Amino acid sequence: MVAQMKAVATREKAVVKWKGEAITISFHDVKSLICPYASDQETAIFLRTCQSLQLNPFASEIYLIKYGERDKAAMVIAIDAYLKASETNDNFNGFEAGIVLRDSGGKLELREGSLLLPDEAEKLVGGYARVYRKDREKPFYMSVNKAECVRYTKEGNLTQFWAKDKQPMMLRKTALKRALVEAFPSLFTGTMSNVEAEYEVIPEEVKGAVPKPRGETPEGELPPAYERNGEAYWKLWWARQKEKGLTEDDVHSMLGIASLKTDWIEQGQTLEEAEKIINDFLEKAKAKPKTEKPKAKRATPAKATPVPVIEEPAEDLFPPDEVTPEPAETPPQPKRDPETIRTINDLYKACHEDWGMQPKDVLRELGVSSQSDLSDTPANCYRQIAVVRQ
Secondary structure, eight states: OHHHHHHHHHTOEEEEEETTEEEEEEHHHIIIIIOTTOOHHHHHHHHHHHHHHTOOGGGTSEEEEOSSTTSOOEEEEOHHHHHHHHTTSTTEEEEEEEEEEEOTTSOEEEEESSOOOGGGGGGEEEEEEEEEETTOSSOEEEEEEHHHHOOBOTTSOBOGGGOGGGHHHHHHHHHHHHHHHHHSTTTSTTEEETTTOBOOOOOTTSTTOOOOOOOBOOTTOSSOTTEETTEEOHHHHHHHHHHTTOOHHHHHHHHTOSOHHHHTGGGTOOHHHHHHHHHHHHHHHHHSOOOOOOTTSOOOOOOOOOOTTOSSOOSOOSOGGGOOOOOSSOOOOOOOOGGGOOSHHHHHHHHHHHHOOOHHHHHHHTTOSSGGGOOSOHHHHHHHHHHHHO
16 A cells, blocks of 8 residues: 555656746756655655746746655745745736835834835834735735844854845835735745745764854855755756757867866856856757758757857757858958957857857967966967968
8 A cells, every 4th residue: 555655656747837837856956966865745746836837947937845864855946936936826916015114203114115215224123014815895905023033143243144234125025925825825835935944954963964053044044055055956957958959068068178077166156156147048049030040961969159168068069050151262351359259259259250269279279278278368369360360
């Protein structure tokens, strides 16, 4: 019986709409990529929640958090996703939310939005929200106390996301989340928002775990999509790229690097940043009209304009069908002010646009083997190449 129930659970999946496309999240996705410590039951409940609320965990709309097998899993929803989920209910009829101020005489003011003037900081005492349903005569009202909501570090200082200038926005969001839960209790049972969620201390017995103090977590960052215990989560990263039909060479080419670990992560950039660059490029490539190519040629993978982290370009970084052929005789003089070329990336792009050069061609023209060997400014490097090319 137990084995039969487990077999049924492993067949669970969620299909959610994301930017007009159907995204399938499987039982295996959750167990291997999202929350390895989740039990079969917790995984199944998470998938059903994703399905019913139409939330995409790969787009940081919903999280399943569990740091050890003996811990209890927590489903955390990004605050904006609460509104998205509410809109799926036919009875949702809008909301209003804001901050609560108290003057010297003790009179309270409900101010819609989160505008707070510098001289009013001491008057801020809370947040409020009203959520309206078509099938109810009165709105669901919620107010929160600032003293209850504000988070502090273990040293007694305000956390980064509850700094004084951010408190009006955070109080408004906290009140709104709670009002939505009261208005739609069956919709949000067993969930919390990321403006209220707190990191738990990771059990010491979890291999490689780094204890994290409890404290408020930032919008959209619980936890980082491609980070596990403070380290890059390569398994999830490459699984996501494979879903897009990309190979390792495709990814390196789009980012303009030879190694994701050496030329990207170790240079202080994140996998989330790489993901954004790749997604932006794929969106542009999808929108670009297709051109007919000779049958003898095989279509090449789309490649993106490089970012300024190239150490030694190992291959061409610009699409072959966009390369400007070199004229047989005197080329036209480029209409470009060298002073606009401020970075190495500007130099690569300018040389490609003006003379159809790839980054490796630029370095070869300048007589160096890698970008770190350049001793002049990008503008002067461009002038040096222009003398020969124009």
